[in-house]
Each structure stands twice: as structure tokens, then as C-alpha cells.
Amino acid sequence: MLSELKELYRYRELLWTFVVRELRIRYKNSVLGFFWSILNPLITVLVMTVVFKYVLNVRVPNYSAYLLAAYLPFMFFQLALLDSAQSILTQLPLLKKIYFPREILPIGSVIANFLHFLLAMGVFFLYLLFVWWMNPGENPFRATVFWLPLLVLLQFCLTLGLALFISALNTFYEDVKYLVSVGLYLLFFLCPILYFVEQVWAATHSPDIPAQWQDTLFTIYNLNPIGMLLVGYRKLMLDPQPITVTRTGDVLETHYLPLDWTMLAIAGAVSVLVMVAGYAYFNKVKWRFVERP
Amino acid sequence: MSQPAIAVRNLVKEFDLTHSGYSSLKGNLLWWRKKRKERLRAVDDVSFEVRPGECVGVVGKNGAGKSTLLGLLARVYKPTSGEIHLSGTVAPLLELGAGFHPDLTGIENVYFNGVILGLTRKQVTERLEKIIEFSEIGDYVDAPVRSYSSGMLLRLGFSVAVHVDASILLVDEALAVGDIEFQKKCLARIAEFQANGGAILFVSHDMDAVRRAADRVLWMRAGKVYQDGPTEEVLSAYERSGENPPQD
Numbered sequence: 001m002l003s004e005l006k007e008l009y010r011y012r013e014l015l016w017t018f019v020v021r022e023l024r025i026r027y028k029n030s031v032l033g034f035f036w037s038i039l040n041p042l043i044t045v046l047v048m049t050v051v052f053k054y055v056l057n058v059r060v061p062n063y064s065a066y067l068l069a070a071y072l073p074f075m076f077f078q079l080a081l082l083d084s085a086q087s088i089l090t091q092l093p094l095l096k097k098i099y100f101p102r103e104i105l106p107i108g109s110v111i112a113n114f115l116h117f118l119l120a121m122g123v124f125f126l127y128l129l130f131v132w133w134m135n136p137g138e139n140p141f142r143a144t145v146f147w148l149p150l151l152v153l154l155q156f157c158l159t160l161g162l163a164l165f166i167s168a169l170n171t172f173y174e175d176v177k178y179l180v181s182v183g184l185y186l187l188f189f190l191c192p193i194l195y196f197v198e199q200v201w202a203a204t205h206s207p208d209i210p211a212q213w214q215d216t217l218f219t220i221y222n223l224n225p226i227g228m229l230l231v232g233y234r235k236l237m238l239d240p241q242p243i244t245v246t247r248t249g250d251v252l253e254t255h256y257l258p259l260d261w262t263m264l265a266i267a268g269a270v271s272v273l274v275m276v277a278g279y280a281y282f283n284k285v286k287w288r289f290v291e292r293p
Numbered sequence: 294m295s296q297p298a299i300a301v302r303n304l305v306k307e308f309d310l311t312h313s314g315y316s317s318l319k320g321n322l323l324w325w326r327k328k329r330k331e332r333l334r335a336v337d338d339v340s341f342e343v344r345p346g347e348c349v350g351v352v353g354k355n356g357a358g359k360s361t362l363l364g365l366l367a368r369v370y371k372p373t374s375g376e377i378h379l380s381g382t383v384a385p386l387l388e389l390g391a392g393f394h395p396d397l398t399g400i401e402n403v404y405f406n407g408v409i410l411g412l413t414r415k416q417v418t419e420r421l422e423k424i425i426e427f428s429e430i431g432d433y434v435d436a437p438v439r440s441y442s443s444g445m446l447l448r449l450g451f452s453v454a455v456h457v458d459a460s461i462l463l464v465d466e467a468l469a470v471g472d473i474e475f476q477k478k479c480l481a482r483i484a485e486f487q488a489n490g491g492a493i494l495f496v497s498h499d500m501d502a503v504r505r506a507a508d509r510v511l512w513m514r515a516g517k518v519y520q521d522g523p524t525e526e527v528l529s530a531y532e533r534s535g536e537n538p539p540q541d
Contacts, residue, residue, distance in 0.1 A: 014408045017405055017409075017414065018405075021394065021397065024397060025396055025397065028396045028437075029396065094391055094392045094409075095369065096364065097364075097367065097369065097391050097392070098369065098392070098410070099369055100409055287371045290364075290369055291308055
């Protein structure tokens with residue numbers, strides 16, 4: 001694996017050229033160009049906010065911020081995986097003509113999407129500052145926001161590892177990309193994006209569920225690495241949501257769910273493992289891409 | 294004698310043959326119904342050398358293993374067994390616009406192609422003017438290549454390939470297009486490349502082109518080197534054999 005990494009390093013210039021090319025191609029023929037990578041999530045979140053606030057009556061102050069904090073990382077995850085799934089197949093004619101480390105293609109797709117994600121996160125911070133300016137008093141972010149780079153790095157590892165698996169598998173079995181898009185769609189609802197992890201806690205700790213299972217169920221929910229990372233994004237940046245236990249209209253108690261650092265560490269370890277395994281698998285099969293029947 | 298530019302010893306390349314065409318998840322899940330795989334020897338125990346400054350033509354029927362041999366030298370395929378020694382860098386001359394993205398401009402594509410052939414971005418910048426001048430594209434370099442004619446694509450691709458300072462050039466039927474003037478320019482450039490000690494291996498069905506350019510010819514038949522010798526000797530035997538499809 002070390003020699004593969006050296007070879008990749010030798011071709012770093014090609015990797016960068018490839019990323020630049022990806023960025024150029026995407027919005028080449030559109031008028032608004034690069035702005036789409038910001039406009040797209042903003043419009044989506046605007047619609048979601050209207051629906052949840054005014055139709056479903058969700059009473060959460062600054063709900064859009066919570067949506068964006070989880071939606072933007074999930075968008076990166078989704079777009080990077082869908083892009084990289086096709087990355088080898090679309091370049092197969094070139095692969096059949098010339099040598100270069102094949103992993104450059106999926107890695108390039110992930111990095112190109114990652115740069116869009118960083119840009120979107122920058123805009124998100126501007127939005128938080130804007131909200132703070134309109135409504136001063138509380139801090140725009142929590143102090144733990146300084147952990148964010150680590151979280152972003154872990155999510156990058158997870159996404160890259162899965163991208164390497166998916167791009168290699170999709171080259172041999174074209175069903176994979178359909179499986180991935182269905183899987184990502186379901187994952188969107190299984191992750192705390194539209195709702196809050198606190199609501200999951202409340203649901204798993206309802207009186208209908210036997211007491212000895214309650215914590216286990218909640219732990220199982222948090223074992224989903226991307227879901228747990230999204231929980232991390234929200235809790236590191238924004239104020240926690242109160243959990244209120246009510247009975248027949250009276251508030252019995254209100255408490256807060258702190259960020260579970262152990263579960264976050266597990267998600268981080270899984271992310272790094274997935275990256276190493278994905279890279280090893282990709283290298284094992286990459287010579288067979290061009291021999292695809 | 295100096296060290297050979299290309300040295301190939303007992304090279305073998307086998308491919309899996311599956312009759313169902315595309316492999317599918319279904320095919321691999323139904324493992325109990327899997328038939329025994331058949332193997333195809335596309336390149337079968339091939340050995341030869343190419344000296345620096347030499348231009349070697351490869352002829353043979355379709356499916357004789359010529360393109361696979363070129364692919365092996367370009368490191369696209371991993372050999373099943375045998376050895377390949379290459380001294381210096383290899384530049385495969387890409388087919389018409391392979392690796393060109395239609396929506397990007399000529400210059401953007403030159404960068405991508407140059408870097409993929411082993412240059413740094415800085416080196417491409419230094420050579421950009423020469424590359425554009427040689428290609429005779431002129432102001433079109435700033436237009437997306439989807440607006441290019443096939444001749445322009447070929448000229449730009451060829452121009453990048455000959456400016457990367459490779460010591461081994463691999464050519465697969467790429468010189469067939471382009472006007473007479475540009476073909477002459479290419480041949481002159483190739484002669485210059487040879488004079489500087491560059492080695493060329495080129496696959497072609499165009500016997501006239503082989504006669505003009507090659508110092509030596511390899512005749513491949515069913516994955517093996519059937520004959521290896523001076524151009525005229527091998528070509529006349531090859532033409533008598535009737536294996537060469539008539540030119541259009």
C-alpha cells in the first residue's frame with residue numbers, strides 16, 4: 001500500500017489538474033455557474049423551512065440553521081458518492097489508452113465535491129453571522145465549533161472510502177449505482193436532518209418501549225457513522241435542543257442531550273477504517289477495470 | 294551496443310472470456326451456475342527489442358494482439374507473465390481526442406493531456422506556445438473543442454504528444470487523418486524524434502505508411518511474433534499471405 005501511495009503522490013499534479021477540470025466542467029454552460037452549488041441547498045432549505053415551520057408547525061427557533069448544519073454535509077456525502085460511482089466508467093476509453101493511477105478519478109470526484117462543500121459551509125457561517133447581527137445577544141456559534149475541522153476531515157475519510165468501494169464495484173456491476181442512489185435516499189430519512197436526534201432519544205425512551213432496551217436502541221441508531229457525524233455537526237456548532245417530558249400538557253422536566261463523544265469517536269474510527277479498506281480494495285481490483293468484458 | 298529502449302521477454306497476456314457479455318451482479322451471485330471461464334491468450338510468449346532511434350512497425354490481422362501489445366507497453370494492462378523493460382518515458386499517442394473534454398477549450402485540454410502524459414503544469418505553460426504553434430490551431434485554442442474538426446483534434450493531440458519529451462512513442466493508427474501538409478510535418482517531427490534517439494513502435498494497417506516510416510517490422514499472428522525482420526522482407530511476405538485487408 002505504501003508504494004501505491006508513493007505513486008499517487010508522484011501523480012499529485014494530475015490529481016489537481018483533474019479536480020480543476022471537474023470544477024470547470026460542471027457549470028461550464030450555465031449562466032449562474034458556481035453559484036448553483038450554493039443556490040441549490042439554499043432553495044431546498046428554504047422550502048423545507050416553510051413546510052416544517054408553517055405547515056407542520058415545528059416550533060424551533062432558527063430551524064433553518066439546524067437544517068443547513070446537517071443538510072450541507074449530507075449533500076456533500078450524497079453528491080460525492082453519486083459522482084464517483086460513474087467516475088471510472090465514463091473515463092474507460094482513456095483508461096484503455098494510457099497509464100495513470102486509477103484512484104485519481106474517484107478521489108478527484110470526491111475532492112471536487114468537497115471544495116463545493118467548503119464553499120457552502122463558508123456561506124452558512126455568513127448566514128449565522130447575519131442572524132446574529134439581526135438578533136444580537138446570543139453567540140452565533142458555540143465554542144466547540146473549533147472541533148469542526150476534525151469532524152470535516154473524518155467525514156472526508158468516510159466519503160472517500162465509500163467512493164473508492166462504489167466506483168470500483170460499479171465498474172464491474174452497473175447495478176451498484178442504482179443501489180447507491182436508493183440507499184442514499186433512504187439514508188436521508190434515517191439520519192437526523194429533517195428532525196432532531198433529541199426526538200429520536202425521546203422516541204426510544206417512550207414508556208411503550210421496555211426500559212432495558214431503551215438505551216440499546218438509541219445506541220444502535222447512533223452507530224450509523226454518517227448519522228452520528230451529522231449529529232456532531234449540529235451539536236458542535238449550534239445550541240442543543242431541549243427535551244421536554246410532558247404529561248397531559250404539564251411540563252414535567254426539561255433536559256439537554258449532550259454530544260456523545262464516545263459514539264462520535266466510534267463513528268470517526270469507522271470512517272478511517274472505511275477509507276483504508278476502500279483504498280486497499282480499489283488497489284486490488286484496479287488493474288481489472290480495463291479488462292471488463 | 295547501447296541499451297535497448299524497449300526490451301520485451303516472454304510476454305504473455307491472457308483475458309477472461311465470458312459469453313454473457315457484461316458481467317452482472319446476478320451472474321456472480323448465481324455462482325453455482327457459473328461455467329468454467331475460458332481464457333484468451335491475446336499476447337502469447339512475445340520477445341523483441343527496440344533500439345533507441347529505431348522505428349518499428351507492427352502488422353497483422355485484426356485480433357492478432359497488436360493493440361494489446363501496445364496497451365501492455367503503455368502500462369494499461371498488467372502482464373500475465375513475462376517482462377517489459379522500458380528505458381525512459383513512454384508517450385502513447387492518443388486516438389483522436391481521447392482524453393479531450395468537449396466542453397473545455399483547447400488550452401484547458403492541452404493542460405490535461407500534457408499532465409496525463411507526465412508533464413507538470415509549469416512545463417505545459419512553458420511549452421504552450423510551441424504546442425499551439427505546431428498544431429496550427431491558431432485562435433481556436435480558446436474555443437471549446439466540441440467545435441473542432443477531426444483534423445484539428447488530431448493536430449492538437451499529436452502536438453501535445455510530441456512535446457512531452459518522451460523517449461518512446463507508441464502510435465496506434467493515429468496518423469491516418471489530417472491533410473497532406475500536416476502529415477508531412479508529423480513525419481518530419483518523427484524523423485527528428487528518431488534522430489535524437491527516440492524509439493517508436495507503431496501499429497498500422499496502412500502498408501504505405503509502414504513502408505515509409507519503419508526500419509523494421511513485426512508481423513503478429515494469433516498473439517505470437519510470426520516474423521521479425523527488415524521492413525521490405527516482412528511486408529512482402531505479409532502481403533503475399535493475403536492477411537492484410539484491402540485498403541479503402
